[in-house]
Amino acid sequence: MSALAHPATSPFASQPAKLMADAIRVLAMDAVQQANSGHPGAPMGMADIAVALWGRHLKHNPGNPQWADRDRFVLSNGHGSMLIYSLLHLTGYELPVEELKNFRQLHSKTAGHPEYGITPGVETTTGPLGQGITNAVGMALAERLLGEEFNRPGYDIVNHHTYVFLGDGCLMEGISHEACSLAGTLKLNKLIALWDDNGISIDGDVVHWFNDDTPKRFEAYGWNVIRGIDGHDVTAVDMAISQAKASDKPTLICCRTKIGKGAPNKEGGHDVHGAPLGGAEVLATREALGWAHAPFEVPAEVYDAWDAKANGQALERAWNALFDAYAERHPYEAGEFRRRMKGELPGSFDAAVEAFIAKCEEKAETIATRKASQNTIEAFGPVLPEFLGGSADLTGSNLTNWSGSQAVRVDAWGNHINYGVREFGMSAVMNGITLHGGYIPYGATFLTFSDYSRNALRMAALMKIRSLFVFTHDSIGLGEDGPTHQSIEHVASLRLIPNMDVWRTADTTETAVAWAEAIRRENGPSCLIFSRQNLPFQRRDDVTRANIARGGYVLRDSVNPKTNRPDAVILATGSEVGLAVGAADALAAEGVHVRVVSIPATTVFDKQDTAYKASVLPAGVPRVAVEAGVTDFWWKYQVQAVVGIDTFGESAPAGVLFKHFGFTVDNVVRTVKDTLI
Numbered sequence: 001m002s003a004l005a006h007p008a009t010s011p012f013a014s015q016p017a018k019l020m021a022d023a024i025r026v027l028a029m030d031a032v033q034q035a036n037s038g039h040p041g042a043p044m045g046m047a048d049i050a051v052a053l054w055g056r057h058l059k060h061n062p063g064n065p066q067w068a069d070r071d072r073f074v075l076s077n078g079h080g081s082m083l084i085y086s087l088l089h090l091t092g093y094e095l096p097v098e099e100l101k102n103f104r105q106l107h108s109k110t111a112g113h114p115e116y117g118i119t120p121g122v123e124t125t126t127g128p129l130g131q132g133i134t135n136a137v138g139m140a141l142a143e144r145l146l147g148e149e150f151n152r153p154g155y156d157i158v159n160h161h162t163y164v165f166l167g168d169g170c171l172m173e174g175i176s177h178e179a180c181s182l183a184g185t186l187k188l189n190k191l192i193a194l195w196d197d198n199g200i201s202i203d204g205d206v207v208h209w210f211n212d213d214t215p216k217r218f219e220a221y222g223w224n225v226i227r228g229i230d231g232h233d234v235t236a237v238d239m240a241i242s243q244a245k246a247s248d249k250p251t252l253i254c255c256r257t258k259i260g261k262g263a264p265n266k267e268g269g270h271d272v273h274g275a276p277l278g279g280a281e282v283l284a285t286r287e288a289l290g291w292a293h294a295p296f297e298v299p300a301e302v303y304d305a306w307d308a309k310a311n312g313q314a315l316e317r318a319w320n321a322l323f324d325a326y327a328e329r330h331p332y333e334a335g336e337f338r339r340r341m342k343g344e345l346p347g348s349f350d351a352a353v354e355a356f357i358a359k360c361e362e363k364a365e366t367i368a369t370r371k372a373s374q375n376t377i378e379a380f381g382p383v384l385p386e387f388l389g390g391s392a393d394l395t396g397s398n399l400t401n402w403s404g405s406q407a408v409r410v411d412a413w414g415n416h417i418n419y420g421v422r423e424f425g426m427s428a429v430m431n432g433i434t435l436h437g438g439y440i441p442y443g444a445t446f447l448t449f450s451d452y453s454r455n456a457l458r459m460a461a462l463m464k465i466r467s468l469f470v471f472t473h474d475s476i477g478l479g480e481d482g483p484t485h486q487s488i489e490h491v492a493s494l495r496l497i498p499n500m501d502v503w504r505t506a507d508t509t510e511t512a513v514a515w516a517e518a519i520r521r522e523n524g525p526s527c528l529i530f531s532r533q534n535l536p537f538q539r540r541d542d543v544t545r546a547n548i549a550r551g552g553y554v555l556r557d558s559v560n561p562k563t564n565r566p567d568a569v570i571l572a573t574g575s576e577v578g579l580a581v582g583a584a585d586a587l588a589a590e591g592v593h594v595r596v597v598s599i600p601a602t603t604v605f606d607k608q609d610t611a612y613k614a615s616v617l618p619a620g621v622p623r624v625a626v627e628a629g630v631t632d633f634w635w636k637y638q639v640q641a642v643v644g645i646d647t648f649g650e651s652a653p654a655g656v657l658f659k660h661f662g663f664t665v666d667n668v669v670r671t672v673k674d675t676l677i
Helices: 017-035 039-044 048-056 076-090 097-103 131-150 168-172 174-185 214-221 234-246 278-288 300-308 309-329 331-342 349-365 369-383 422-434 449-465 490-495 508-520 542-550 575-589 610-617 631-639 652-659 665-677
Strands: 072-075 162-167 189-197 225-230 252-257 387-391 416-418 439-447 468-472 501-504 527-528 553-556 570-571 594-598 624-627 640-643
Touching: 017 039, 017 048, 017 076, 017 097, 017 278, 017 300, 017 631, 039 048, 039 076, 039 416, 048 076, 048 189, 048 234, 072 131, 076 097, 076 162, 076 300, 131 162, 131 174, 131 189, 131 331, 131 422, 131 449, 162 168, 168 174, 168 189, 174 214, 174 422, 189 234, 214 225, 214 252, 225 234, 225 387, 252 331, 278 416, 300 665, 309 331, 369 387, 369 468, 369 508, 387 422, 416 508, 422 439, 422 449, 422 468, 439 449, 449 468, 449 490, 449 527, 449 665, 490 501, 490 527, 490 631, 501 508, 508 542, 542 553, 553 575, 570 575, 570 665, 575 594, 575 665, 624 631, 624 665, 640 665
Parallel strands: 072 162, 162 189, 189 252, 225 252, 387 416, 387 439, 439 468, 468 527, 501 527, 570 594, 570 624, 624 640
Antiparallel strands: 553 594
């Protein structure tokens, strides 16, 4: 009862492989031709590989793209999107031929690159090359970890593979090194990558700029490498996949192909990579393939050969029976598995949050927010078994570990990943873990290294997935490491990413709220930004504390009795909130009434209703923003002045730097007074 796999006597095995492959070729070239843009070369060249995998090995159910134990398939060379669209259409997913005819058109389900959440059956958004294979590493890691956690003797309810198609471009990208090295080290043997080794990219023959011995490279990573496979021989690819599934290592199958296979005058050249074939070549290809059908027309017998619906339903029914038996023997584990795969939080989470926030208020600690973050993880970790932490070789600085942390090792599967010095790889692996389901991953590095991670953060936001990116050492407060490590523009630039929530917290309570809101958020990622240096605790009443979750709130208020409003408002985040409070106290001693607004998440505050925002930032009252970063961001709040920094930092102790760059009570007081003149 322990294993479920594609039946050995697959109904696809005896089907006409050439016709199945040619259906992909003609659909791809027809769609690209009709759109007058796209990449026909990869789908045409990889069609036979697709027949071998999707026709003879892939465990999936077109009727339920979210089946928990399906194999995951990633088209890492996502520009060849008509390959996966053709496969989804032909095998029976809800992707009718009308969508293929609308390839690359507004609001279609067939965008230029595959997009998660738009097209049923697409597991991740692959656009920038290299991220697909890295997402796949995350998916394979999630599968391994879930299996170790939930499988029981005789009941392997988590037992599936992650397959990747990738091209030369994916392998040129540095992120592929980061991810594949990690996958080899961890022996993620259910990860199988099929390399479309066609030797062509947009600029021509890659040998002039990519002449690595790729098989040796992957062997050095610890992968199983199957060399010299004819990518146009379905049987050879089929056998290679079977060998890969028997390996105790991740596998790279090297498939030598001709790009644009079937196009008689363009096959094997770079002209077919990223442009329509042209009307004449489309006709010539039809003739060369012997495909006597109109554009987008596929014979019924070819649809029958590809149809995976009945087989998929049978596979899922068998798994359901296995899971039902598992649930009888292990009811608690079955309930937890269902909950976590749905992405639902445990019922005890809200109580844990409230209890910890009350503890923060009681203790009123003055500590670094990175330490406050670790304390929060310590509080939430016991009630969140899906919490999967990590760091890019900075665990002791980022403080992402807690007393319940167990390191993920090849022979000891835990809940904290040492990603190594791989910031980009870490972030994209996290996205793959999130997409797989069953975990809420968080991973950390220094804020200035968010630049290395940036495109994976952008993809998380584009996909609207719950990946949690932790960034510590958030400003010139880093101190002696100097300007290379001191973040100036980073917070502002992260706030510009659509659908990304960015929290920069001022004390222990704000940190706890930020973590809770990021964990609760189901439709997008969050960046959690913390200080190296200690920050003072801020006292709040119940209403004020409740408003932290709204992203911005009145922390301290003082009303001029003559006008019934404050004389000025200071907006601040993070380490500068304490500075703003100090300035407000100094101004109060001079009879100036100042409201202090803490705005830990501008991205959240901006989504509040107009009335609330107006109650926090009243019209007609002078405003001054204070943040140890670039000033440009703050002008959108109609401030009269910004105490910020528009140069790179310096190497010196943090206290010296804050004084040098004007982050002092005296300078904030002076700036506020200037707005009142």
